[in-house]
Amino acid sequence: MSAQSACVVVDPVSTGGTLAAEIASRGYAVVALWSQEVTPLMRTHVPASVRGIRYHAEVEEQSCLAATAEAVRASCQGLELLACIVGCETGVALADALSEELGLRTNGTEKNRRNKSVQQRCVKASGLRAVREAVGTSWSQAESFAESESMPVVVKPVESAGSEGVKLCRSFEETRAHFNLLMGAQRTVGSFGAAVLVQEYLRGKEYVVDHVSRDGVHKTVMVWVYDKRA
Incomplete structure (x- = not known):
């Protein structure tokens, strides 16, 4: 069955490659958008289990946001573009700005x-x-x-x-x-x-809280305690 909808993943490297593979497994076309911060070598840094993933299209970040948005739209012709999400830290700023530019659900552009x-x-x-x-x-x-x-x-x-x-x-x-x-x-x-x-340097136990928010609804999904060793 061919995909009817597409999702853009900005810099699908590291665990972002797993994210892209999961989206594809659910029947969506995945467009990999590579930001200017990601080198060719960095693009190969994905888990072995998803190293052979085939994207619907691969798009390079252009000289300006409008041109990047146009390139993404062109890659999704005939498909409904549902989302633009980030796969790796390097793509945060671009994913935020592009999701706004494309009129999709977005986190907005915030330096924090x-x-x-x-x-x-x-x-x-x-x-x-x-x-x-x-x-x-x-x-x-x-x-x-x-x-x-x-x-x-x-x-x-x-x-x-x-x-x-x-x-x-x-x-x-x-x-x-x-x-x-x-x-x-x-x-x-x-x-x-x-x-x-x-x-x-802060001494003592460090806790990390994984938190997700959507439409004003906030959920804590996991709490970690770091094991720090010299």
């Missing part, structure tokens, strides 16, 4: 969806305690914070998935070295949100 520094400012604005931090694109912007903060500190990209690039630094010299390493690496791959965070 990906930028960890903006997320912390939102926490503070809500009257809750937040992590002490400094953010910058050059070491001089974080140096004074690193000098005054008790060690260890956490150094990580302002935009990344999971623990990617995250390091617990136990000295000023190690903090500076990892900050500069991350900035250099992000500039090399052309990351659009390149910046680095230096944050206080």
Whole structure:
């Protein structure tokens, strides 16, 4: 049976490949939209179980949002376009903007969806305690914070998935070295949100809550306790 409806998955890599395969298994045509942040090598990073997935179409992000939307529409001719969702962290901003542009159900475009520094400012604005931090694109912007903060500190990209690039630094010299390493690496791959965070280290148990919201209805689907080992 041929598909009647299509779903766009932006950057279906890592577990996003599994998501795309699940959508396809339910009878929908899957369009893979590759953002400019994803390199050819990154596109191969999918679980072995879905490595042979065949997409209805593969579309490249264009020079502007309108052109990208037009390319997606062209790839879905004859099909009802139902959704535009994200498969990987790199595609968050594009999926949000494109779903708005296409008039689909959307999360909207908010910087706090990906930028960890903006997320912390939102926490503070809500009257809750937040992590002490400094953010910058050059070491001089974080140096004074690193000098005054008790060690260890956490150094990580302002935009990344999971623990990617995250390091617990136990000295000023190690903090500076990892900050500069991350900035250099992000500039090399052309990351659009390149910046680095230096944050206080929070001791104790860390809980992670997986939460889903739709149309004002909020559901907690899972609670995790991290097992941290040096």
